[in-house]
Amino acid sequence: MKDFLLDAADRAFRAEVRDVLQRELAPRMADIEERQDWSAVRHVVRALGEAGYLRLMFPDLYQGPLVQPGLTHATILSEEASYLNYAFETTIATALSCAYPLYHFASEPVRDRYLLPILDGTAVGAICVTEPNTGSDSAGMETRIEFDARTNEWVINGFKRYISNASVADVYIAYGLTRDTGKPQDGMTAIAVPATAPGIRFPRNYTFMGRRGCIVGEVEFDDCRVPADHLLGERDGGFRIMLRMFNFERAILGGSGLGVARSAFDIATAHAQHRRAFGQYLGCKELIWDKVARMSWRIDSTELLTYRATKMYDSGIDGKALMKEAAMAKLVATETANFCANETVQILGGDGLTKEYGRAEQIYRDARALTIVGGTSEMAKYLIACRDLPDIRIGL
Missing domain, CATH: 1.20.140.10 (Butyryl-CoA Dehydrogenase, subunit A, domain 3)
Incomplete structure (x- = not known):
């Protein structure tokens, strides 16, 4: 490794991460690959949380030795984890992708409730974008999100698939349309949905040719209701x-x-x-x-x-x-x-x-x-x- 664009602090961080992963992930690689043991995955996630590595993207919450933690260091973590086991890395990358909008766009109570456990490694998150007719092209999104003023709740109806951490995540970031303009960029909204919300279901998980140990499946929202403050950012700003x-x-x-x-x-x-x-x-x-x-x-x-x-x-x-x-x-x-x-x-x-x-x-x-x-x-x-x-x- 030449690390052309990394400085001495970055390289020292890489060495530290590599040692932790050798200690925590390497001995459990067979459990993850051969037995798809979710408890082994969760153990390593907790270890990374305890080491402070899941806070790298959020400098005000980070408490480690790096002076300027950021995406560079989160990517080093991803690289070193993938070197050993890409299935495991998918779990933490998905959790961080969920933490990102919670950190930047959630209200303070929602942020405290769902973000901090992810960063501590005691919870994982998931992102719900892909649908049967929607992948890279979000114009085909069919999930609908409506606001019920009577109960002060968001009501979500839709079906998502190929969702990493489906059925095992503690919180889901659901994307859907709050108004149908023909342009999803004008009417898309993001909502934080806890796994315990009424109306959220997990019909099945998939069996893939690779990434064994990474749980990927379906998430269905059937009149799923979450409190008004679970909106991320602004309505139509998803x-x-x-x-x-x-x-x-x-x-x-x-x-x-x-x-x-x-x-x-x-x-x-x-x-x-x-x-x-x-x-x-x-x-x-x-x-x-x-x-x-x-x-x-x-x-x-x-x-x-x-x-x-x-x-x-x-x-x-x-x-x-x-x-x-x-x-x-x-x-x-x-x-x-x-x-x-x-x-x-x-x-x-x-x-x-x-x-x-x-x-x-x-x-x-x-x-x-x-x-x-x-x-x-x-x-x-x-x-x-x-x-x-x-x-x-x-x-x-």
């Missing part, structure tokens, strides 16, 4: 909240992809330097040089783009001004993770296909989700092109 949340999420996913890519690369290079074929180490063969070189420059590119985005955010740049850089970090990191996972399996041959000979096959399965979650690669390219073609309107 799209702006979601935009800022996505910048945060995409930068974090840059760290996720980087961690997965590094993990695959280390397995591939170790194998190439010890496995002999036709009288030579694999690493002496030109075709293997090519694979290693392609992985190596992609990882360096990922690191530069990811930490450029986080450093920009930590300097005060956000919203549309960060959209392109966050999208680039997410795009390159997740494509690199898939490339490295695929090449690693190829270099390992049969060993790369079996659980008995290491983690290459797990990394291969885990990496595939990265180019889809948090906005597809195609959506990231659209966001980049929007900045680069400012004089015309592109898209649908």
